[in-house]
Amino acid sequence: MEIQELLEQVKAGTLSIEEAKQYLRKEPFEELGYAKLDTHRKLRTGHAEVIYCEGKSTEHFLEIFTHLYRENGEVFGTRASKEQYLAAKERFPQTVYDETSRIIRIEKNDKPHMGKIVVCSAGTADIFVAEEAALTAEYFGNYVERIYDIGVCGIHRMLANLDAIQSANCIVAVAGMEGALASVLGGLVDKPVIAVPTSVGYGASFHGVSALLTMINSCANGVAVVNIDNGYGAGYMASQINRLVGEQHE
Amino acid sequence: MEIQELLEQVKAGTLSIEEAKQYLRKEPFEELGYAKLDTHRKLRTGHAEVIYCEGKSTEHFLEIFTHLYRENGEVFGTRASKEQYLAAKERFPQTVYDETSRIIRIEKNDKPHMGKIVVCSAGTADIFVAEEAALTAEYFGNYVERIYDIGVCGIHRMLANLDAIQSANCIVAVAGMEGALASVLGGLVDKPVIAVPTSVGYGASFHGVSALLTMINSCANGVAVVNIDNGYGAGYMASQINRLVGEQHE
Amino acid sequence: MEIQELLEQVKAGTLSIEEAKQYLRKEPFEELGYAKLDTHRKLRTGHAEVIYCEGKSTEHFLEIFTHLYRENGEVFGTRASKEQYLAAKERFPQTVYDETSRIIRIEKNDKPHMGKIVVCSAGTADIFVAEEAALTAEYFGNYVERIYDIGVCGIHRMLANLDAIQSANCIVAVAGMEGALASVLGGLVDKPVIAVPTSVGYGASFHGVSALLTMINSCANGVAVVNIDNGYGAGYMASQINRLVGEQHE
Amino acid sequence: MEIQELLEQVKAGTLSIEEAKQYLRKEPFEELGYAKLDTHRKLRTGHAEVIYCEGKSTEHFLEIFTHLYRENGEVFGTRASKEQYLAAKERFPQTVYDETSRIIRIEKNDKPHMGKIVVCSAGTADIFVAEEAALTAEYFGNYVERIYDIGVCGIHRMLANLDAIQSANCIVAVAGMEGALASVLGGLVDKPVIAVPTSVGYGASFHGVSALLTMINSCANGVAVVNIDNGYGAGYMASQINRLVGEQHE
Amino acid sequence: MEIQELLEQVKAGTLSIEEAKQYLRKEPFEELGYAKLDTHRKLRTGHAEVIYCEGKSTEHFLEIFTHLYRENGEVFGTRASKEQYLAAKERFPQTVYDETSRIIRIEKNDKPHMGKIVVCSAGTADIFVAEEAALTAEYFGNYVERIYDIGVCGIHRMLANLDAIQSANCIVAVAGMEGALASVLGGLVDKPVIAVPTSVGYGASFHGVSALLTMINSCANGVAVVNIDNGYGAGYMASQINRLVGEQHE
Amino acid sequence: MEIQELLEQVKAGTLSIEEAKQYLRKEPFEELGYAKLDTHRKLRTGHAEVIYCEGKSTEHFLEIFTHLYRENGEVFGTRASKEQYLAAKERFPQTVYDETSRIIRIEKNDKPHMGKIVVCSAGTADIFVAEEAALTAEYFGNYVERIYDIGVCGIHRMLANLDAIQSANCIVAVAGMEGALASVLGGLVDKPVIAVPTSVGYGASFHGVSALLTMINSCANGVAVVNIDNGYGAGYMASQINRLVGEQHE
Amino acid sequence: MEIQELLEQVKAGTLSIEEAKQYLRKEPFEELGYAKLDTHRKLRTGHAEVIYCEGKSTEHFLEIFTHLYRENGEVFGTRASKEQYLAAKERFPQTVYDETSRIIRIEKNDKPHMGKIVVCSAGTADIFVAEEAALTAEYFGNYVERIYDIGVCGIHRMLANLDAIQSANCIVAVAGMEGALASVLGGLVDKPVIAVPTSVGYGASFHGVSALLTMINSCANGVAVVNIDNGYGAGYMASQINRLVGEQHE
């Protein structure tokens, strides 16, 4: 341990105070930085980094996939291509690929799933994002209930599922086009709603901008928004919120 | 009457066919133009032009106001200032001014109001636009029911008024911020919904752009949109639609 | 029938009032929701849901297509691919596909077409959207007249068709580029104009944004706008308006 | 109680099953709607509605303020003007007004404050929004720690406060200009970060759009965003998250 | 001739004045419209319509191409594909295709070219638009001088060609990226400058928006702008201006 | 004259060729620059610079105004304030100020006005820009005819003035809101149309952007666009075009 | 000095190694942070922080102004109001205020000014930003030459000043409207050009966006851009660049 050594050498007189000062001025960043935060991440989440597969060459992807799997006994990647999946499957036949969400993973079987997150989608076309959120939250150890195709142009479908929605610790609301789902949900529940605009739509939906603006301007309290199509980000944040319920209050 | 005269002169031989042709090539536009359409407008709607008061000097406004009132026995202006109102009131004490919608008018008392238009607003802040729509539709002889403050973040308020909404021939949906009202209404009724985005909101509402995009991207069928804060336009179009019900089918 | 049973059991004393209250608090949403509105839709329009084909897998598409056709004896889909058409044709040889509008359908032969809707296009390049509007309105039982290629840069072409346009209950105005068609039409008719901006154009047309803004800012009264390229939405709303003429006034 | 009565009358035979069915089809919305959700809101949060003061006339404001204070023994308003404050103070001398955040309130003294929320601001100019978030969260019964002026162009200031930040259940990150605070914080903590872009800046900050985009595109996990300058929304959502810690896990 | 006949019948008494009035109210539009303007176009320009080839099927294109060629002895099309060219060439071996500008044409050999238009481009990448402008202007009978690659980041290249530029009746300035060419030229000549922004560039050039804004905001007098990549429009307008020089002053 | 002197000294041998080369490498810019172009401007236009008054202090304005008047015997300023006018009037009682266009000027009485420019406006609200164009063109010696309030929502008004419009050498089309005037005019005339979008409108007109886009995307040939509200720029360019008619063809 | 003390105590045995480790893990950030960087800043620039005066209350401003002046013997503030100036002047009569740039300062008289920075402006309206850049650079000890009103619509004015411009180590190019100055300069010099878009202009200049895009898309090499109207930022960066010339090469 470096600081330990340094201080011991100062105490023993084998390192001058000037030299120690010079060293300390730079070192703590490095020490804090890489080492401390990395350990921190493992300690608090119980799993390693997630792979953002898009744009990675198959070899590069496979190398990281293998490395993370060997280290953690499980591995999770978003926006994977079919080609990446086939490469992974060849090496690890237990690899699972979800074509809808494009998530690739090897997941431990015995993982407990705590609390409850509800992932809602406005339409069936939004499910590719909703599944990214749901599978992410499940991978991070949360219990997830999916309620899809409850868009606001048929409000009765949402109302029919109100009990299930209201029982969650956190709701993920996934919607494209006009993206009004989050506002309506926000007015019906007393738990945080993570809104995910999707690129579903055409014309003046501007690849998700319309839904994004709707959600950011929500008149309902308790709605916050992540990037367009960012199911992973919503699943991750929902996990952070849901897991708070299981922690001790300080 | 000019065309009458021309034809009579042709018949009488006092105008050559060549001269008549020359004349007809240009004239009908003018004749059609100003005269014909104006008369047409009166015949079909029963009232004259409406005054867009904004930006008009008080003298200019008063002159038009007086002219139209004298011609039609009633007069209607949008976006009037208080100063314009005081000037009109001095001359015509029966002038009525609505501070919320900034509509100024002298209206005949015995006008029948046909059919039914429902004007809904999402919030109380949108009422200045909703009232412009409602008063416009009333001025054009429609029966109007107002249902305000039924925004989607409290969906129960809308549901509680569903019967009234569903009984209209046409619904005007006025909303700012995320503007989701039109979509939800569109899914609950089988009549045309005229959506009016308002400039109500702040930040990423961009003075009504967010609501406009939401409404244009509505996943519900039967929703069409007018300009931001354009209550007059919505009231006018709703009137056109509502009055179809009373007309004969060809 | 569920509510019937519940009330009968309450009357018979086999269900306590407390239990019935508990049940009613949740159920009506579900009952209202799915069941009621669906039936309602059938009752009022005489046809089932329409398929938005884009992005659906051929199998998924074919399943819905078959289901809806079997239930209603006719079926209608927008934005269908040629591959989807071939799959449908193989199973139902009577399937009709319009390459211009990409509409796929099996339509009953003896359907009456009421009232009159005029669908106008500014240019020939806009016809793919205009046909989507026209075929939609026809499928919903309206009589449709098409008047294409009457853009404002040759205003005489529009004026030459004025009689036909003025005889409609509702006009659909389809235009890309600068999209001025709707404004000019709005000034020439006294019926509602549904404006459809199209993505036709290049450069600063921004895939339809220019036409959308033009139409939203129309100086003519009685113009409302749907999404870029949304011929279906315009045809649907025009149908709602046109059908009002045939309904009884309450 | 209405449903109780209805069922009793069905049981007693004074109301036919048909009549009861007719009634139930409509009523539950109203019952659910207004009544149920309102009660629900009180039960779960312990306080009534908040007043959005902007744009309300002083009389209107004062009426609502008085009504809510009388009902709940405390009252809270955002974006209040000085004039509104003076009117409230005249009637209720215990009214408190914070000039920075423009929050007006009468707050119970003995309210417990649970958990821990940290509200950070990038600069001193963002404090007007940060204080809106902090005072909101405090009003809703949360313990709040403020850490201001730790913007990313002096990253050492943030690092110096890392211990305090990492001890929160939820972090509110308030920043204008380039809005990078949320990303950097998101990478340093394992708790949800609610990002609030502010309108602070000039030129290409576009009144907060730059900060909004930065936050929405955050490369850090666990960041979600509310509207520009929406301190209230962030405080409300942080409260929802923080309070989860104190609730029972189902 | 219709009006002739009508008037003769009025004169002869075989058509009543009432009937003639009814007829005249509608007819002149049609007569004016199609017939008059078409003839007008031919009379004033000496050539028929131009084909905008993009998006037209090869058969459709070929039909129009053949029709116009047969009628006028020459034909001109913009944005033609190679496939369209090959189809035209097979039927008319004298067809000429310019790969850079994608202009297809059969042009009369003995056409005089009057006045002088200078077409400038900022870079070599802008030449595809500049050639569209130049060939268009030549087809319409103007003498054109091309001066390419004189962008403002090497201002000496423009200055070296100043004499040639200043001798034109009209200058077409074609530029992408920052599009500053038009402003600099506008300050150096006393003739109208038609500015054409191009889609050349990347990143924040936004496919020509940057150049468009630059040109619209030109601090130089005498600069007006056409759409992004609209070489044809610039060539057409330059032709209108240049040809004024040869006309008689009224 | 400097170059004269330099060459004379070289000839006389009082300046070495090396020194002369050194001098010539730099000087011509200066010589060309300030001096030559200024003279050029006077020679070709017959009048001096125009003052853009906005943002100039009254003293600064008055100094320039006086200087230009003394040099040229006339002077012309755009966007002048009333305060600037009063200052100018005190010194030069013959100063004329037009409140609508905010143009200030002292103009020679005996100036001939050549050719013909027609300035059209869509509405009465656009006249402040149309007058800037008209007065500018008149100041530069052109004959101008004004045709106002002929917007496309009443197309008959434009048609009624067609003869006058078609007789111009150049048309200036001034319109706000949806800005369709230029396209319709462009289809009816064979002379260049300079389109001026105005900031007239509200909501999605975005202070003139809607009209600007409409005009830039005009489907009519022969339309080019200047900046929003830039009446001066349109008047200047129209003058350049109109004056070509009076020049000799080279 | 804290680290010194800590190490001395470790050496002396009065602080245990464990305690020292605990302290060092947190402290260095603080120590590095506030203290070290501040000292660092002083060491390298020879002057303290600059005050961004906008939005600061007069008392708050005066406190900071006084504090910084007392510490450094000079003080510099941007975007100061006249009221702030009067307050400062009352306390420190030697305070200087520049109305154009709104810079307030007390500056040491004997400061050397090294190297050479040229600050150019396109028009006289841009000088308020150019002066902010120039005065900033001078305050930071650079020699500055101002060359104003050399916009590209009169390119000769720029060429006439080429020698002066080419002799600088760094050029600041300040321009609004179309902002082409930076590109033209970038093509004429071989030194870095810092481009500052200004909000000068109207209509489609969008308060500086047009100039910003022009500059970002510059076809010339060696141009980088700061925020709209950010003269201070440009002056600061130019200072960093210019001062490199005086430093030792490693």
Next chain:
Amino acid sequence: MEIQELLEQVKAGTLSIEEAKQYLRKEPFEELGYAKLDTHRKLRTGHAEVIYCEGKSTEHFLEIFTHLYRENGEVFGTRASKEQYLAAKERFPQTVYDETSRIIRIEKNDKPHMGKIVVCSAGTADIFVAEEAALTAEYFGNYVERIYDIGVCGIHRMLANLDAIQSANCIVAVAGMEGALASVLGGLVDKPVIAVPTSVGYGASFHGVSALLTMINSCANGVAVVNIDNGYGAGYMASQINRLVGEQHE
């Protein structure tokens, strides 16, 4: 040499002063232009023009490549395709192609590399731009250190490399998504930071606009920005800055 000859002829009397004046009025531009600046460029940078390969045909590319290589003994191209590379390699086997940055080059081996530029990237996905910057700067004779993947969501990685970063004369900061890297770096160094937004990201990153806005709004001093993905531009400007250190101070 032309001017030499001209002056000699004037001296010898074989050219009249009038003729010489006529000649000088035009010629110097050409002479200055092409010749002088070209020579200048060579003299000051030691290398010829760089090829922007995108959009160039392979033959055209190869011709320029060969020409520049033969003239300078080295050659450098950006955005080259693999096909262009293969063509170049066939002729010049020593051609080097970097697939990441798409830079093609033949570089002299013995080139000295002066000073120090640090090129940082936020993520691994940004390296394609960072390498373009780094290779450009190296080609222009600068010593470059690469520090990649130090994005702000893991701030410790940046802090760990602070010494290396702080030792540069100029820093290039390359980042997509939220682009906060430049601001954080700007606060940690006292040297100019050239910020390069990249198109890396999705959704509301708008192909680099989000990062561009972040960087333009940087709260840190000493940050200026180039176009999205413009690694070449950043490398060029960094070279200009770094090379100042080695120049003499005037």
